[in-house]
Amino acid sequence: MEKFKELGLDEHVLRVISNKKFEKPSEIQKKTIPIILEGKDLIAGSETGSGKTLAFGAGIIKNTKKDRKINALILTPTRELCEQVARSIEEFSYYKGLEVVAVYGGVSMNNQIKKLTMADIVVATPGRLLDHLRNNSIDLDNVKFLVLDEADRMWDMGFKEDVSKIVEACPKDRQTLLFSATISRELSEFSRKHMKSPIEIQASSYVDASKLKQIYYDVKDSEKFSLLIYLLKNEKAHLIMIFCNTRRNVDFVVKNLKEQGINAQAIHGGMSQEKRNTTLKRFDNSKVNVLVATDVAARGLDIKGVSHIYNYDIPMDARDYVHRIGRTARAGAEGIAINLLASRDYDNFSSVQKNNRELKIKNEMTPRFDKVFVKINREERQGRSFRRDNRQGNKRSYQRKDNRNSYNSRGRNDERKNREDNFPRHGFNAKRKRFINKFKKN
Ligand code: AMP
Numbered sequence: 001m002e003k004f005k006e007l008g009l010d011e012h013v014l015r016v017i018s019n020k021k022f023e024k025p026s027e028i029q030k031k032t033i034p035i036i037l038e039g040k041d042l043i044a045g046s047e048t049g050s051g052k053t054l055a056f057g058a059g060i061i062k063n064t065k066k067d068r069k070i071n072a073l074i075l076t077p078t079r080e081l082c083e084q085v086a087r088s089i090e091e092f093s094y095y096k097g098l099e100v101v102a103v104y105g106g107v108s109m110n111n112q113i114k115k116l117t118m119a120d121i122v123v124a125t126p127g128r129l130l131d132h133l134r135n136n137s138i139d140l141d142n143v144k145f146l147v148l149d150e151a152d153r154m155w156d157m158g159f160k161e162d163v164s165k166i167v168e169a170c171p172k173d174r175q176t177l178l179f180s181a182t183i184s185r186e187l188s189e190f191s192r193k194h195m196k197s198p199i200e201i202q203a204s205s206y207v208d209a210s211k212l213k214q215i216y217y218d219v220k221d222s223e224k225f226s227l228l229i230y231l232l233k234n235e236k237a238h239l240i241m242i243f244c245n246t247r248r249n250v251d252f253v254v255k256n257l258k259e260q261g262i263n264a265q266a267i268h269g270g271m272s273q274e275k276r277n278t279t280l281k282r283f284d285n286s287k288v289n290v291l292v293a294t295d296v297a298a299r300g301l302d303i304k305g306v307s308h309i310y311n312y313d314i315p316m317d318a319r320d321y322v323h324r325i326g327r328t329a330r331a332g333a334e335g336i337a338i339n340l341l342a343s344r345d346y347d348n349f350s351s352v353q354k355n356n357r358e359l360k361i362k363n364e365m366t367p368r369f370d371k372v373f374v375k376i377n378r379e380e381r382q383g384r385s386f387r388r389d390n391r392q393g394n395k396r397s398y399q400r401k402d403n404r405n406s407y408n409s410r411g412r413n414d415e416r417k418n419r420e421d422n423f424p425r426h427g428f429n430a431k432r433k434r435f436i437n438k439f440k441k442n
């Protein structure tokens with residue numbers, strides 16, 4: 001506690017920190033809180049989970065009056081992160097009684113309009129905030145603090161223009177804090193234009209690399225799901241997150257996990273915001289222990305007790321990989337990231353490793369496991385047939401081995417068993433050989 005006091009934190013925040021039993025400030029908090037409290041602009045290179053919400057929250061809470069005018073605006077890339085940051089700031093400002101309002105799309109504007117009339121602090125995603133600006137339902141004239149949280153992600157998601165418009169709608173006389181895992185050239189340009197001599201700080205992640213084990217299994221495309229089932233049933237785990245690259249794969253995995261009696265829930269951008277929020281709450285409260293997610297929906301989430309991360313698909317981008325694995329091994333806990341690699345993942349896996357040479361992902365012997373049946377619905381099957389037929393000019397692999405008509409042409413039902421994914425299998429051996437030469441031999 002003493003260390004927190006030395007940073008000059010507000011007594012209201014100190015009480016919350018004491019209730020939460022935080023022992024000492026994290027690296028980012030130590031490095032940034034004094035600068036923030038001095039009122040200087042800041043660019044902080046930090047990952048999610050570094051404790052940055054308390055870092056910028058501390059400055060905002062100390063200097064925000066409870067006057068129902070928007071003193072601080074925090075922009076986040078995703079709706080989930082927006083909710084999470086708003087909840088954290090609300091918690092940290094509990095004894096000061098500040099009104100924190102989360103503003104994001106996918107839910108009714110009217111509710112937000114009502115709450116905005118009372119807000120001291122607003123946490124928002126850029127798109128919905130612009131809607132409110134156009135609608136004249138938000139007044140940014142009193143904003144003294146502007147925070148861009150996970151700025152790199154906002155830029156990746158194409159929010160650059162929106163963010164610029166919002167920044168221009170804020171008073172010039174303000175403090176601007178930019179938090180980002182990486183600082184690209186574009187972000188530097190932005191900071192030159194919109195920030196006043198910002199101080200740059202770099203801090204490492206809250207994830208403890210020594211407590212995080214990373215492994216990969218090399219498996220046939222057609223057996224990936226079976227291996228996942230085997231591992232889920234045999235690995236001792238608490239909360240588990242399984243990442244897929246597409247919404248379709250998320251739905252496929254969830255549906256088939258449920259078939260296998262595993263209580264899994266999906267979270268992706270195709271679901272209503274209400275459903276996404278309920279799903280996250282259920283996972284956070286350990287009511288479900290397997291969450292299957294796309295990157296966007298899970299970005300930046302801080303959920304305690306995630307012991308296992310599975311990459312059912314390997315992401316294309318090394319940054320997404322790092323964000324995925326950062327959901328585990330948090331705050332001193334142990335964690336494991338398990339990559340399920342089939343031929344379709346080799347290219348992504350190579351590029352993830354090439355772009356982040358610090359990743360140490362060890363090859364693990366694939367255990368013996370039973371094959372399980374999987375179900376694919378009509379839509380997926382049709383998508384796949386179309387692609388395969390066009391590429392290969394035949395339907396051979398859909399024929400049953402006994403040379404009777406395929407399930408498809410017999411129009412048997414919506415579901416097709418025992419084929420698990422919709423990716424072409426041609427080129428498998430060549431890809432596999434290249435992969436083995438590259439990774440396994442050294
Ligand atoms: P954040 O990076 O802000 O999302 O924070 C990640 C998690 O770490 C949150 O659950 C915080 O409540 C927690 N946290 C923040 N600062 C500390 C600290 N100094 N000691 C322990 N936990 C912390």
